[in-house]
Amino acid sequence: MKLHRTLVQRPLVALTALALVAGSAVPSMLLSTAGAAGAQMLNRQIQVSDSSPSGNANFTTGIGSGTNVEYKINFTSSSPATIGGIVVDICSNTPIVGDSTCLAPGGFDWSATPSVSVNGATLGGTWTAASAVGGGTGVYPVLKLSNATPVAPTGLVTLTVTGVTNPTQNVAVTGQSYYARITTFATSADMDTAYPATNDTRASMATLETNNLVDYGGVALSTTTPITVTAKVMETMMLCTSGTVMAATGCTDASTPSVNIGEDYNGTKVLRDDAISTASAWSMISTNASTGYGIWIRGRNTCPEGGMTKVASTNVCEIPAAHSGAGVAGPLVIGRTTGNAAFGMRVEDGAFVGTGIGTNTAVEKWTGDDTINGTIIANTSNYLMDTTSGNDNINYVYGSQVVDSTGQANSVQNEYFFAATASPTTPAGIYTQTFSLIASGRF
Amino acid sequence: MWSNKYRQARVVSWTLSAILLLSFAPLATAQQATSPKYQVNEVFFGTGGVDTCEGVNPAENDYCALMTAGELTIGNTKSDQYQAYGGFNTTRQPSLEVAVLKSDVDMGLIKPDTTGVGTAEFQVKAYLASGYNIQIAGTPPMNGTRSVAAMGTRGVSQKGVEQFGMNLTQNTFIAGSANPSQDPDNTFAFGFANNDTATGMVYNVADEFRYVNGDIIARSESSTSYTKYTISYIMNVSSVTPGGSYKTSHTVVAMAKY
Numbered sequence: 001m002k003l004h005r006t007l008v009q010r011p012l013v014a015l016t017a018l019a020l021v022a023g024s025a026v027p028s029m030l031l032s033t034a035g036a037a038g039a040q041m042l043n044r045q046i047q048v049s050d051s052s053p054s055g056n057a058n059f060t061t062g063i064g065s066g067t068n069v070e071y072k073i074n075f076t077s078s079s080p081a082t083i084g085g086i087v088v089d090i091c092s093n094t095p096i097v098g099d100s101t102c103l104a105p106g107g108f109d110w111s112a113t114p115s116v117s118v119n120g121a122t123l124g125g126t127w128t129a130a131s132a133v134g135g136g137t138g139v140y141p142v143l144k145l146s147n148a149t150p151v152a153p154t155g156l157v158t159l160t161v162t163g164v165t166n167p168t169q170n171v172a173v174t175g176q177s178y179y180a181r182i183t184t185f186a187t188s189a190d191m192d193t194a195y196p197a198t199n200d201t202r203a204s205m206a207t208l209e210t211n212n213l214v215d216y217g218g219v220a221l222s223t224t225t226p227i228t229v230t231a232k233v234m235e236t237m238m239l240c241t242s243g244t245v246m247a248a249t250g251c252t253d254a255s256t257p258s259v260n261i262g263e264d265y266n267g268t269k270v271l272r273d274d275a276i277s278t279a280s281a282w283s284m285i286s287t288n289a290s291t292g293y294g295i296w297i298r299g300r301n302t303c304p305e306g307g308m309t310k311v312a313s314t315n316v317c318e319i320p321a322a323h324s325g326a327g328v329a330g331p332l333v334i335g336r337t338t339g340n341a342a343f344g345m346r347v348e349d350g351a352f353v354g355t356g357i358g359t360n361t362a363v364e365k366w367t368g369d370d371t372i373n374g375t376i377i378a379n380t381s382n383y384l385m386d387t388t389s390g391n392d393n394i395n396y397v398y399g400s401q402v403v404d405s406t407g408q409a410n411s412v413q414n415e416y417f418f419a420a421t422a423s424p425t426t427p428a429g430i431y432t433q434t435f436s437l438i439a440s441g442r443f
Numbered sequence: 444m445w446s447n448k449y450r451q452a453r454v455v456s457w458t459l460s461a462i463l464l465l466s467f468a469p470l471a472t473a474q475q476a477t478s479p480k481y482q483v484n485e486v487f488f489g490t491g492g493v494d495t496c497e498g499v500n501p502a503e504n505d506y507c508a509l510m511t512a513g514e515l516t517i518g519n520t521k522s523d524q525y526q527a528y529g530g531f532n533t534t535r536q537p538s539l540e541v542a543v544l545k546s547d548v549d550m551g552l553i554k555p556d557t558t559g560v561g562t563a564e565f566q567v568k569a570y571l572a573s574g575y576n577i578q579i580a581g582t583p584p585m586n587g588t589r590s591v592a593a594m595g596t597r598g599v600s601q602k603g604v605e606q607f608g609m610n611l612t613q614n615t616f617i618a619g620s621a622n623p624s625q626d627p628d629n630t631f632a633f634g635f636a637n638n639d640t641a642t643g644m645v646y647n648v649a650d651e652f653r654y655v656n657g658d659i660i661a662r663s664e665s666s667t668s669y670t671k672y673t674i675s676y677i678m679n680v681s682s683v684t685p686g687g688s689y690k691t692s693h694t695v696v697a698m699a700k701y
Binding site: 179 | 536538541548549554559572580581589674687690696697699
């Protein structure tokens with residue numbers, strides 16, 4: 001027992017004494033060693049354009065892919081000496097320059113032919129970039145820049161490297177640290193001796209010093225899992241009709257689209273053979289169709305005349321379509337002059353109301369405009385009721401297009417101008433025509 | 444008896460070897476903290492200690508130990524020009540750790556009369572650094588080539604107006620939103636949401652949002668333990684925002700300053 005205690009106690013005393021000696025002696029030794037090792041760089045920072053790990057199956061390009069990443073490497077030299085070689089060495093385990101162990105992060109690659117730009121304002125000369133294998137076949141974690149004519153940095157040095165591949169993700173963790181060791185050398189030859197192209201073992205600090213190490217420094221970086229943000233927006237379409245003009249968005253003030261056309265007579269409206277009566281209806285459309293929309297009109301009456309009928313079952317329209325249903329607009333003439341009743345329509349371009357957005361354009365034939373010598377001239381006296389144009393008339397299964405737009409719309413309103421006249425022989429009665437407006441968006 | 448003496452002799456020899464390592468180890472690690480004015484090295488003033496971890500590779504099932512027989516001081520001390528960590532059991536390796544804790548943000552179906560919201564979380568720790576900046580990288584949500592309008596100027600959420608923005612603070616209408624939290628507490632961790640009014644990169648105001656690709660959204664001015672950040676996203680659409688699925692990928696890019 002006694003012997004045991006003595007043996008145990010003695011080393012503690014020795015330990016204490018030696019530790020004190022080491023504690024007092026080391027600082028001076030370290031100071032002198034540090035002076036010969038070069039100086040630590042200041043203002044070291046590496047900025048990357050994407051911190052996602054590479055090898056992400058969900059993102060093969062762009063943000064989130066960890067590929068084609070741009071690295072901006074900044075540092076300020078502590079030494080005023082000229083430099084001809086710069087190394088940026090990537091390790092997964094430590095940024096300590098001089099440590100012989102440096103594990104290449106899986107997947108990291110400067111590329112075999114790195115693309116580097118150097119800000120000439122603070123580091124002049126011509127710098128050539130190369131990379132060295134440092135962690136296995138096909139992996140290039142060691143970036144080397146050489147300048148045949150050493151120059152002295154005059155401020156913050158910035159190296160911009162493009163086309164870099166980040167380390168792949170360690171699936172066990174949601175983030176992953178890795179490190180950069182930045183070293184500068186007096187000449188490119190010194191650099192190549194310290195970082196030979198095929199030697200995976202990193203040089204010790206002694207070796208670096210022997211090869212004219214100028215400045216050094218470490219930087220820590222981290223990959224991170226990308227954040228994925230998703231949202232859904234529905235395709236929308238809203239079309240309403242109104243018997244009165246609308247002033248509010250969203251069809252909130254639309255009225256029943258029932259139009260009475262005729263001249264006032266004892267509180268009612270009647271068509272006359274000595275007048276052209278007009279009335280309007282309106283539509284309003286809102287849609288987020290990304291490439292625009294159109295509006296078609298289709299008539300209910302199936303009579304071949306295409307106009308207004310007193311009794312739908314007879315399939316006769318005693319007030320026929322203007323101009324015999326031709327697809328060309330023209331002026332309506334009072335029935336007493338022509339002896340014919342007529343019914344027509346024209347449409348004007350649409351505009352948004354209130355805080356709405358967008359416009360649309362009336363299809364040319366429905367505008368009533370005249371074309372004289374190739375020039376379009378507005379004419380608000382022209383009307384048509386196309387019942388004959390192939391695949392584009394009011395009796396066609398999809399109707400006739402009256403409005404078109406290449407953009408979206410929020411509360412865009414169109415006015416539809418109807419006109420009619422009776423003939424001296426038009427039978428008395430109540431005549432009707434019903435139209436369906438059909439909107440179709442291009443999403 | 445003989446075996447006991449032998450064991451004791453081995454213990455003595457090991458201890459002496461460790462002492463030698465103590466005296467020589469710092470020489471192999473000449474890279475220490477420096478500033479333009481002076482340099483602080485891993486010297487130890489105390490009653491003793493051992494570092495057997497130099498050169499040990501845990502991957503090869505080696506083992507090592509950090510032992511101390513008393514420390515005169517522990518913890519971080521710093522000024523504008525320097526910083527140092529006292530104590531024998533410190534590491535000389537700078538580190539930066541960034542981890543995304545919650546990465547999937549689904550804001551659901553958004554209509555002109557609703558606001559899409561969602562949160563993401565990440566945490567940051569930096570050691571032996573003068574601080575860090577956290578940048579956000581990525582586009583606003585996109586549907587093909589069409590992106591939602593980003594809030595380039597900080598503002599409030601408006602239904603019916605196409606907007607995409609974010610902040611790093613607790614909001615009144617976003618469940619799960621939170622201010623940055625310090626782990627273990629604010630005496631060890633110092634990260635904060637950016638509040639740089641000079642550049643407009645302000646992400647710490649409740650119910651106000653901004654999004655500019657590349658903005659610095661969070662930072663620390665010193666080494667720090669973990670700070671957990673919660674990103675609050677909002678998205679509004681107008682009546683003419685094209686329909687479809689909108690998607691984007693963001694990364695938080697950490698830049699430590701040394």
